[in-house]
Every structure is written in C-alpha cells, then in structure tokens.
Amino acid sequence: MTSSSADPSTLARQLPAGVLVTDPDILAGYRHDRAFDPDAAVPLAVVRATSTADVQTALRWAHENRVPVVPRGAGTSLSGGSGGLAGGIVLSTEKMRDITIDPATRTAVAGPGLLNAEVKAAAADHGLWYPPDPSSFEICSIGGNAATNAGGLCCVKYGVTSDYVLGLEVVLADGTAVRLGGPRLKDVAGLSLTKLFVGSEGTLGVITEVTLRLIPPQPPASTMVATFGSVEAAAAAVIAITATLRPAMLEFMDRTTINAVEDALRMDLDRGAEAMLIARSDAPGPAAAHEIEVMVRACRDAGAHDVFDTADPDEGEAFTAARRMAIPAVERLGSLLLEDVGVPLPMLPALVAGVAEIADLNAVTVAVIAHAGDGNTHPLIVYDPADEKMTERAHVAFGQIMDLAIDLGGTITGEHGVGRLKKPWLPAQVGPDVMALTRLIKNALDPRSILNPGAVL
Numbered sequence: 001m002t003s004s005s006a007d008p009s010t011l012a013r014q015l016p017a018g019v020l021v022t023d024p025d026i027l028a029g030y031r032h033d034r035a036f037d038p039d040a041a042v043p044l045a046v047v048r049a050t051s052t053a054d055v056q057t058a059l060r061w062a063h064e065n066r067v068p069v070v071p072r073g074a075g076t077s078l079s080g081g082s083g084g085l086a087g088g089i090v091l092s093t094e095k096m097r098d099i100t101i102d103p104a105t106r107t108a109v110a111g112p113g114l115l116n117a118e119v120k121a122a123a124a125d126h127g128l129w130y131p132p133d134p135s136s137f138e139i140c141s142i143g144g145n146a147a148t149n150a151g152g153l154c155c156v157k158y159g160v161t162s163d164y165v166l167g168l169e170v171v172l173a174d175g176t177a178v179r180l181g182g183p184r185l186k187d188v189a190g191l192s193l194t195k196l197f198v199g200s201e202g203t204l205g206v207i208t209e210v211t212l213r214l215i216p217p218q219p220p221a222s223t224m225v226a227t228f229g230s231v232e233a234a235a236a237a238v239i240a241i242t243a244t245l246r247p248a249m250l251e252f253m254d255r256t257t258i259n260a261v262e263d264a265l266r267m268d269l270d271r272g273a274e275a276m277l278i279a280r281s282d283a284p285g286p287a288a289a290h291e292i293e294v295m296v297r298a299c300r301d302a303g304a305h306d307v308f309d310t311a312d313p314d315e316g317e318a319f320t321a322a323r324r325m326a327i328p329a330v331e332r333l334g335s336l337l338l339e340d341v342g343v344p345l346p347m348l349p350a351l352v353a354g355v356a357e358i359a360d361l362n363a364v365t366v367a368v369i370a371h372a373g374d375g376n377t378h379p380l381i382v383y384d385p386a387d388e389k390m391t392e393r394a395h396v397a398f399g400q401i402m403d404l405a406i407d408l409g410g411t412i413t414g415e416h417g418v419g420r421l422k423k424p425w426l427p428a429q430v431g432p433d434v435m436a437l438t439r440l441i442k443n444a445l446d447p448r449s450i451l452n453p454g455a456v457l
C-alpha cells in the first residue's frame with residue numbers, strides 16, 4: 001500500500017535549495033508525457049535532481065513514506081510511461097547533464113538528462129558516433145532512451161539502445177546506488193544486470209549514469225525514395241530488400257502520413273501515392289551504389305510508381321527529416337492513439353493489410369508509419385476526443401491492432417515500451433509464467449511498489 005499523506009516539505013529540507021518544486025504552474029508541466037494520457041495527474045511535487053545523491057535522498061524518503069515515484073527524462077514517452085500520478089512525485093533527471101568521452105575506450109559516460117542529440121554531438125567532437133536515433137533524438141533524453149531501450153531509424157542495421165549500453169549507475173527503490181558494467185566491451189562477471197535495467201521503464205530503479213559504446217563515424221549514405229500504389233506493394237518491396245541486404249535505414253509512410261507531412265513541410269511529396277519507402281545504404285565505396293541498385297530493382301519489381309535515388313547527403317537528409325516529422329505532422333490531424341506493434345518481417349504485409357481492415361471496420365483514420373526494415377510499425381489512430389462514439393471506436397481499434405500483432409507472432413511494442421497504455425495487452429503476449437517471473441523481479445527490487453506503479457505491471 002502506498003500513502004499519499006507524506007508532506008513533501010520534509011523531503012525539501014533534505015535536498016539542496018530549489019531541487020524540490022511544488023509551484024502548481026510548474027507541476028502542471030509534469031502531468032503529461034507525449035502520449036497525453038487523460039488519466040495522468042498533476043504530481044504532488046517534482047524533484048529535479050542534480051546528482052545521484054539527490055536521487056538517493058528522494059528515493060529513501062519515498063520508500064520510507066511509501067510515496068509513488070515516476071522517474072522522468074524529457075517526457076517524450078508515447079506509451080504513458082512518464083505521466084504524473086496523483087499523490088506521487090516525479091523524479092526528473094533533466095538537470096543531470098555531464099558527459100565525458102574517452103576516445104581510448106571509445107566510450108561515453110553520460111548523465112541521464114542529456115538529450116540523445118547532445119550525446120551524438122559530443123561523440124562527433126571526438127570523431128566518434130553514437131548510432132541509436134529515435135525520431136525524437138533532438139528532444140528525448142539518453143536516460144529515457146536507456147529506460148525504454150529506444151530504437152530508431154538506423155537501428156535496422158546498427159541495433160537498438162541496449163546494444164550500446166555497457167554500464168549503468170542505478171539507484172534502487174530504497175536509495176541504494178549500484179554500479180553495473182563499465183567501459184569494457186566484454187564483461188560476463190555475474191548476472192546480466194545491466195541489461196535487466198535497460199528497458200525497465202522506471203519500474204526497477206532510477207538510472208543516474210549511462211556508459212555508452214561509441215563506434216567510428218557512419219560513412220556517407222546514399223538514399224532511395226520509392227512511391228507505390230498500395231501499402232501491400234511497399235511491404236512486399238521491404239521483404240525483398242531485407243532478404244538480400246542490410247539497409248542502413250528502411251522507413252515507410254502511408255498516404256495519410258505523406259499528406260500530413262506535405263501539409264507541414266511543403267517539399268513536393270507525391271500526395272497521390274498510397275505508400276512511400278525511404279531507404280539508405282552506407283556501404284563503403286562502390287558497394288553503396290550496388291546496394292541502392294538492388295533496392296531500386298526490388299521496388300520496381302514490387303510495382304513502385306516512381307523511384308528516385310541520390311548520393312547527395314543533404315538531399316537524402318531532407319527525406320529522413322520528412323520521416324522524422326511524421327508523428328508531429330499527424331498530431332495536427334487530431335488526438336492520437338499511438339501504436340508500436342512489430343512482427344517478424346514476413347508477416348509485415350499481413351500486419352499492414354490487417355490494420356487497414358481494422359480502420360475500415362471501426363470507421364477511424366489510421367495513419368501508418370514504420371521502421372519497416374525491422375518490422376516495427378506505428379499505426380497512429382486519429383480521433384476527436386469531443387466525439388464520444390469515435391473515441392470509443394478508436395480505443396476498440398487500438399486493442400484490435402495489438403491483438404492482431406500478437407496473433408501474427410509479433411509484439412505490442414517494438415520500442416516505445418508498455419507504459420500504462422499497453423499494459424492490459426502484455427499478459428496476452430508473454431503469457432502467465434513470464435508475467436509471474438516479471439512480478440517476482442519487481443517485488444524483489446521494489447517490494448513497496450513505489451517505482452512507476454501502474455506502468456508495465
């Protein structure tokens with residue numbers, strides 16, 4: 001049982017001045033994340049920690065007083081994982097922003113509050129690259145990326161966040177700080193506890209430092225853009241491309257998304273196309289031209305209307321920027337229920353066809369974007385919250401799409417996390433034994449269930 005009766009002023013006295021915030025105007029900004037869950041609440045207080053010691057102090061107090069704690073990075077969660085809880089505190093790591101790069105070990109040690117883009121920039125200053133690139137890379141934190149095991153556009157070739165996390169400092173529910181892993185490329189001492197915390201969505205501990213693997217910079221990339229008369233044809237092209245090679249990016253947008261992006265950016269996208277693929281090759285030297293040629297052929301064989309390719313990085317970047325703009329552009333059409341379903345690649349055509357059927361059945365608009373090369377799609381269900389019937393149909397479609405992904409041997413979330421919004425579907429995907437194991441781990445690490453209660457479990 002958690003109690004909300006604890007007085008945050010007793011915590012304020014244990015923290016440096018200004019770290020605990022109770023100003024209602026500021027608290028209001030910590031109610032929602034980018035999923036805009038209507039059930040999220042204005043928290044009791046926000047702790048804007050400046051050090052691991054602040055995090056420890058806050059968690060010791062919360063543990064003792066059984067106060068719920070929502071760890072928060074930049075609040076860009078699309079699964080309702082960082083929204084506020086009534087009677088709880090938000091523990092924000094946004095001010096923990098130190099970074100050191102060690103070119104000798106090719107590692108970065110970063111505070112969790114640093115934005116993904118800032119980590120990339122710091123690595124680039126040393127001629128190195130941090131690959132994971134969620135579309136939100138300019139607005140999401142590296143701590144949030146580790147806590148959600150974020151993916152992104154280049155992950156189809158370069159892997160997801162967990163592939164780059166070598167070590168963590170984590171503060172446990174009772175305030176104990178532990179160091180896991182470190183700047184070592186190989187280290188199998190003990191259980192894989194570092195990986196346990198990556199993707200744990202703030203339910204097992206608060207990440208206060210991340211040690212990241214860096215690699216040499218990405219070679220210049222060539223880009224291919226193809227438009228199609230049907231989403232099924234585009235999905236078929238994806239299967240053909242990935243069966244032959246490993247693209248550095250393979251992204252998909254459907255007609256609704258293309259038009260929303262064109263409305264926002266005016267870059268002359270083909271408004272009549274039913275689907276568009278954007279693919280990249282960063283293979284060295286002439287191999288890039290060969291890979292682009294293979295991708296062009298696969299698209300043409302699948303019935304592409306138009307295919308365009310360029311070795312000019314700026315031109316290629318403009319199309320990537322268009323894809324990154326997709327969610328904000330579709331957000332302009334109405335309120336969104338954001339899906340993140342993924343399937344084994346051969347099932348991708350069945351998934352996109354099934355999503356279209358669900359949209360028709362429920363008479364709702366579903367825009368589809370996808371990190372298609374790794375089978376991870378984002379059907380975005382657009383609805384008007386003022387229309388009660390439409391809202392109801394949108395929620396039915398939301399569940400049906402996750403059921404469909406599970407039936408196709410897929411997942412309810414490929415990268416955004418379960419959060420609060422997808423929690424009801426987790427047992428159907430993983431089954432009772434895995435749910436019981438998950439609860440055992442949660443109870444062992446957070447016996448008073450103060451860490452992000454209601455998320456995931």
Ligand SMILES: Cc1cc2nc3c(=O)[nH]c(=O)nc-3n(C[C@H](O)[C@H](O)[C@H](O)COP(=O)(O)OP(=O)(O)OC[C@H]3O[C@@H](n4cnc5c(N)ncnc54)[C@H](O)[C@@H]3O)c2cc1C
Pocket residue numbers: 033034070071072073074075076077078081082093112133134135136139140141142143144145146147148149150151152153201202203205206207208327328415416419452455
């Ligand atoms: C336009 C847009 C595009 C996006 N594109 C992508 C994409 O391509 N790929 C992708 O993976 N995601 C994407 N996202 C989702 C989101 O940006 C990621 O989930 C990101 O990793 C969240 O980072 P954050 O700092 O905003 O975390 P928050 O939203 O603050 O938190 C996310 C979760 O992590 C937990 N958490 C945060 N910080 C910590 C910490 N220090 N310790 C413990 N737990 C913590 C929170 O409790 C919560 O459960 C997108 C979001 C938007 C708005």
